[in-house]
Each structure stands twice: as C-alpha cells, then as structure tokens.
Amino acid sequence: MRTHGKILAIFLCAALSALLYFYAGNAADERSLKQAWVGSSAALKGGNAAPADSAKTPQQAAQGQPRLNWQGIKLLTQPTSMHAKPRVRTEWGRALPRGPIIGETMHLAAVVCGDRVEEAFTMLKSALIFSLKRIKFHIFTEHALATVFDKGLKRWPRFLSPRFQYSIYPITFSAENAEEWKNLFKPCAAQRLFLPVLLKDVDSLLYVDTDVLFLRPMDHIWSILKDFNSTQLAGMAPDHEIPKTGWYSRYARHPFYGAAGLNSGVMLMNLTRIRGTLFKSSLIPTGLSWEDLLQPLYEKYKDLIAWGDQDLLNIIFHYNPEYLYTFPCQWNYRPEHCAYGSNCKGAEEEGVSILHGIRRVYHDDKHPAFKAIYDVVRKYPLEDNMAHALFEPLQSKFLDTVNTLCGRIPQIFLKQVEKTMRTMFEQRLIVPTKPQPK
Ligand SMILES: *[C@@H]1O[C@H](CO)[C@@H](O)[C@H](O)[C@H]1NC(C)=O
Ligand SMILES: *[C@@H]1O[C@H](CO)[C@@H](O)[C@H](O)[C@H]1NC(C)=O
Numbered sequence: 001m002r003t004h005g006k007i008l009a010i011f012l013c014a015a016l017s018a019l020l021y022f023y024a025g026n027a028a029d030e031r032s033l034k035q036a037w038v039g040s041s042a043a044l045k046g047g048n049a050a051p052a053d054s055a056k057t058p059q060q061a062a063q064g065q066p067r068l069n070w071q072g073i074k075l076l077t078q079p080t081s082m083h084a085k086p087r088v089r090t091e092w093g094r095a096l097p098r099g100p101i102i103g104e105t106m107h108l109a110a111v112v113c114g115d116r117v118e119e120a121f122t123m124l125k126s127a128l129i130f131s132l133k134r135i136k137f138h139i140f141t142e143h144a145l146a147t148v149f150d151k152g153l154k155r156w157p158r159f160l161s162p163r164f165q166y167s168i169y170p171i172t173f174s175a176e177n178a179e180e181w182k183n184l185f186k187p188c189a190a191q192r193l194f195l196p197v198l199l200k201d202v203d204s205l206l207y208v209d210t211d212v213l214f215l216r217p218m219d220h221i222w223s224i225l226k227d228f229n230s231t232q233l234a235g236m237a238p239d240h241e242i243p244k245t246g247w248y249s250r251y252a253r254h255p256f257y258g259a260a261g262l263n264s265g266v267m268l269m270n271l272t273r274i275r276g277t278l279f280k281s282s283l284i285p286t287g288l289s290w291e292d293l294l295q296p297l298y299e300k301y302k303d304l305i306a307w308g309d310q311d312l313l314n315i316i317f318h319y320n321p322e323y324l325y326t327f328p329c330q331w332n333y334r335p336e337h338c339a340y341g342s343n344c345k346g347a348e349e350e351g352v353s354i355l356h357g358i359r360r361v362y363h364d365d366k367h368p369a370f371k372a373i374y375d376v377v378r379k380y381p382l383e384d385n386m387a388h389a390l391f392e393p394l395q396s397k398f399l400d401t402v403n404t405l406c407g408r409i410p411q412i413f414l415k416q417v418e419k420t421m422r423t424m425f426e427q428r429l430i431v432p433t434k435p436q437p438k
Contacts, residue, residue, distance in 0.1 A: 105165070106131070106222045107205045109138040109195055113171070113188035116210040117148055119362065122378045124153075126214040128164055129386065130420050133219050137166040138199060140191050146170070157383045172198060174291065181298075190309040192267070196274040197291050203272045209265040211362060213355040213377055216416040221331055221354065225268055228325055233277060235268035235325035236313070237332035241343045248314065253304045255282075256314035257321065264310040265356045266332040268325070280319045332356050335367045338406035351415025369406035369413060372397040391421050 108127055112120040124137055139149050146168050153166055171188050173181040174197050181190045192207050199205065204225050206218065224235055239261035240246025248261030256262070278287030283296050297312055305311035317324045328346035329337055330353045337344035347353075361367040362374035376397050380390045398414060401407030 103133055105134045105136050106218055107136050107138060107199075107202050108218065109140070109192070109199070109205050109207045110210055111171070111188050111191040112139060112141045112145060112149075112210055114142075117145060118378065119374075120149075120210040121152055122374060123208065123210055123212050123214075125380070125382065126377050127218050128160065129380075129382070129390070130214055130216055130417075131163075131218040133222075134162070135164045135218060137164060138195075138202070138205070139166060139168045140171055140188070140198075141168060142188070143170060160382065169198070174198070190312075192264070193294055193309050193312065195269065196271045199271060200275075204268070204270045207264075207267040207269060208354070209356065209358075211357040211360070212266060213357070213373060214353075215351070215355055215373075215413075216353050216420050221266075221268065221327075224325065224327060225270060228270060231322045232325040233270045233273035233323050234317070235327050236262040236264055236317075237266060237327050237329055239263040239314075241329055241337065241345075251306070252311070252314075254301050254311060254315055255318035256311070257317040257324065258326070261314050262310070262317060262324075262326075263332050263334070263356075264313050265334075265358065266354055267313075268327075277323065279316060279323075281316070282319065330354075334358050335361055335370060335406060338369070338409060338412070339367065340405075342409055342412065347412050348409075351411070351419070352413050353416055355413075367406050368401040368404045369398065372401050372407075373413065386421065386424075391417065 108124075110120055110123065120139070127135060127137075137153075141149060149166075149168050153164075171191055172178075172194070173190070174194055195205060195207060206221060228235070238246075238258065239248055241260070243249045243259035246260040248256040249259065252261065274290050278289060279293050280287050281293060281297060283293075283300065288296075293316070294312070297315060301312070301315060329344035330346040330350060332354055333344060333347055333352040334356045335358065337347065342348060355370065355373060357367075357370045357374060359366075361370045363371070365371070373394065376390065376393045379393075380386075384390075394414060394417060395410075398407065398410050402410065406413075
C-alpha cells in the first residue's frame with residue numbers, strides 16, 4: 001500500500017509539472033496545441049526539425065530520453081520573457097503547413113465487421129493524432145459499413161486532410177471456400193491473412209485489430225521495419241510474457257511460435273517479402289508461397305485451432321522462425337500484462353506504446369484502466385486542444401482507476417502519451433535554429 005501511495009505521489013507530481021508546462025506554453029503565445037501539432041508536421045516538411053525519435057527504434061528512442069531542455073523551454077514559455085514571444089511567433093508563423101506532407105507514407109490496415117465501427121474510428125484517430133508522417137488507412141469492411149467509414153472520415157476536420165488518405169475495400173478471400181474463411185474465428189478476422197495477396201501495390205503494412213489504441217506516434221513502430229534482418233518479413237509480440245501460464249503452452253493442440261506463441265493483434269508486415277518468400281510447413285518439404293500455403297494449412301489444422309487465423313500465423317512461424325521479428329510487449333499491451341501483477345518489463349521501462357483492449361475490455365467494467373483511456377480518446381474532438389481535451393482528461397480519468405488491478409500503474413500507461421505531447425511542444429518551442437534570445 002505504501003509503495004502504491006508513493007507511486008501515485010510521483011505520478012501526480014509529474015502530471016502536474018507536465019500540465020503546468022503545457023499551460024505555460026499556451027500562455028506564451030495563445031496558440032492551441034492543435035496548431036502546435038500541425039506546425040510540427042510542417043517543420044518536418046521543411047526537414048529542419050525532424051523529431052529526433054522518429055528515426056530511431058523504440059529501444060534507441062527510450063535510451064535517448066529525456067531530450068527535453070526544461071531550462072530552454074522556460075526561457076521561451078515564460079510570458080514575462082519579452083524577447084521570447086515575438087521570436088516564437090515569427091518562427092511559428094513560418095512553420096504553419098500548407099499542402100501535403102512530403103516523405104514516406106505509412107500504411108495502416110484494419111478489418112472491421114459487425115459492431116466494431118466506433119472502436120475502429122477511435123483506433124484510427126489515435127493513430128493520426130500522435131503520428132508525424134502521413135498515414136494511408138486500408139479499411140476492409142462489410143458492404144453496409146463502407147459508407148459509414150467514407151462519411152465518417154470525410155467529416156474529420158479539413159486541417160487533417162494532408163495527414164491521411166484512405167481506401168475502403170470489401171471483405172475478400174482469394175481462396176476457394178470464401179464462406180468458410182469468413183466464419184473462421186470471428187467474422188472477417190481471417191481477412192488479414194490475405195493482405196499480402198490483396199494489397200499487391202503496397203510494400204509494407206501495419207495491421208492492427210480494431211481494439212488497439214496508439215499511445216505514441218505510429219512512426220516509431222513503423223521504423224522497426226527497417227530493423228528487420230534479411231530474413232525477417234513480419235513482426236509480432238509474444239502472446240504471453242510468462243510462457244508457463246500462457247494459453248498456447250498450456251492448451252494449444254497445434255505447433256506454435258516460440259515458448260508462448262504470438263499475438264497477431266499488432267502485426268508489421270513487409271508484404272513485398274511475404275509475397276516473394278517460400279514458407280516451410282509440415283505439408284510439403286519444398287515450401288509454398290504465402291498464397292498457396294493458407295488453404296492447405298487451414299484444411300490440415302482446422303479441427304485443432306481455437307483462435308482462428310492467429311493460430312495459423314503461429315503455425316506458419318513455428319516452421320519459419322527466422323522470418324519473424326518479435327517486438328516487446330509494450331507494443332501490444334493487454335490486460336494480462338497488468339491484471340496479475342505487472343509482467344511487461346518493456347512497458348515498465350518505456351511505458352505502454354500500443355494498448356490492446358482484447359476481450360472487449362473497453363466496453364465492460366473488468367478493466368477500468370483500459371476503458372478510461374478508450375473513452376477519453378473516443379470522446380476527444382479532433383478540432384480541440386490536445387492538452388485540455390485529451391491529456392488532461394486522460395490523467396484525471398485514469399486516476400479514478402488507481403484502485404483497480406491495472407490502474408495501479410498510471411506511470412506505465414501514460415508515460416508515452418506524456419512524452420509525445422512534450423515532443424510536440426518541444427518542436428513548436430524549440431524549432432528555431434537561431435540562438436535563443438538572451
Ligand atoms: C521490404 O522488403 C523489400 C525487399 O527486401 C525492401 O526492398 C523494402 O525496402 C522493405 N520495406 C521496408 C519498409 O523496409
Ligand atoms: C534474423 O533474425 C531471426 C530472429 O532473431 C533469426 O532467426 C535469423 O536467423 C536472422 N537472419 C539472419 C540472416 O541473420
């Protein structure tokens with residue numbers, strides 16, 4: 001109980017100083033954080049203020065912090081600093097974006113069926129608000145929902161339109177028994193297996209389940225693609241941190257990857273490589289292409305698999321472990337990482353990067369910490385100030401959950417959001433390349 005109190009106290013102090021910091025920033029030039037954030041993308045375009053983190057792997061980024069120069073920020077943000085105000089304004093005025101963002105586009109795929117629409121919009125929103133590079137959304141959905149997405153995304157504020165593009169596709173299976181694929185596990189879930197076949201023009205992709213929330217720029221997980229060695233073509237996180245108590249090691253009746261299996265809710269894919277590689281399996285010794293492998297693999301294992309397409313992925317990477325990059329648990333953070341004591345070391349160190357609310361925890365009361373974050377992001381109006389309408393409610397709503405299993409560790413859940421917000425501010429305030437005013 002005592003440590004709990006201490007943690008809370010530390011967290012509250014950190015939260016308070018962060019808020020002070022944001023408000024001080026706002027007071028300095030009365031611009032909203034939203035503009036700050038838009039401005040930062042323009043700075044990227046100019047190429048002179050690329051956020052230091054974006055070029056790094058999450059591990060490197062974690063080592064490099066803190067990059068924040070509190071002294072420098074104080075200089076620029078104190079309303080009493082007569083020189084700071086005009087300087088910031090001039091620089092900032094120049095940085096305001098016009099036209100599209102130049103540079104690589106990141107690709108984000110989701111498959112949405114049934115009642116997951118609101119969840120999907122919330123996920124897309126979280127991807128967009130924190131990210132730096134432009135994102136192309138690939139949304140696979142049922143016929144009836146296509147217009148819902150089209151209308152919904154068109155309604156997002158105009159100032160965001162340079163930051164994303166989207167395509168909406170019908171659910172399609174290239175295999176013979178499409179109906180059977182469609183009903184495997186959950187409606188539509190098996191669609192993701194066919195992404196390499198369906199998105200022939202796309203080189204690489206991040207697939208996420210609809211119950212995922214980004215708590216830091218998607219750019220950071222995207223940069224892991226560059227860390228793949230010459231044989232790796234996909235990246236996933238383990239299904240459990242403690243193999244002994246994981247589902248696969250205890251119950252699976254089919255081969256699976258590693259000691260605890262893989263969770264496919266967040267999956268990086270180099271589609272070019274997947275399309276060009278032969279996969280070993282128990283079926284034939286020579287190996288099969290991804291496209292030719294899926295159907296026979298499904299036929300062979302369909303009576304043994306419990307989690308549908310995730311099990312098929314586990315079988316595939318069981319036989320081809322050298323093709324897989326395992327990223328740490330903070331990139332796919334689920335209730336089991338905190339419900340029975342904290343067991344995700346990576347999240348303890350650098351905070352949760354991607355939250356994964358499996359088993360519908362955003363919609364029931366089993367894990368209020370997960371639900372609190374989801375609700376705040378869902379309600380955040382995209383045109384509103386991020387400090388007031390996102391960060392502040394995130395903190396207060398999360399603190400309401402400190403007496404729950406996962407709510408005990410607010411510093412783990414909110415660390416990346418706070419860091420991302422600081423970086424946005426830092427870019428606005430420390431964009432000037434000229435020396436600081438004396
Ligand atoms: C994916 O792999 C292909 C082939 O090895 C490579 O040319 C491409 O740069 C990779 N994509 C990314 C984003 O790393
Ligand atoms: C790439 O990494 C994987 C996983 O660590 C490993 O099994 C594989 O041998 C590596 N490939 C090369 C070419 O080093």
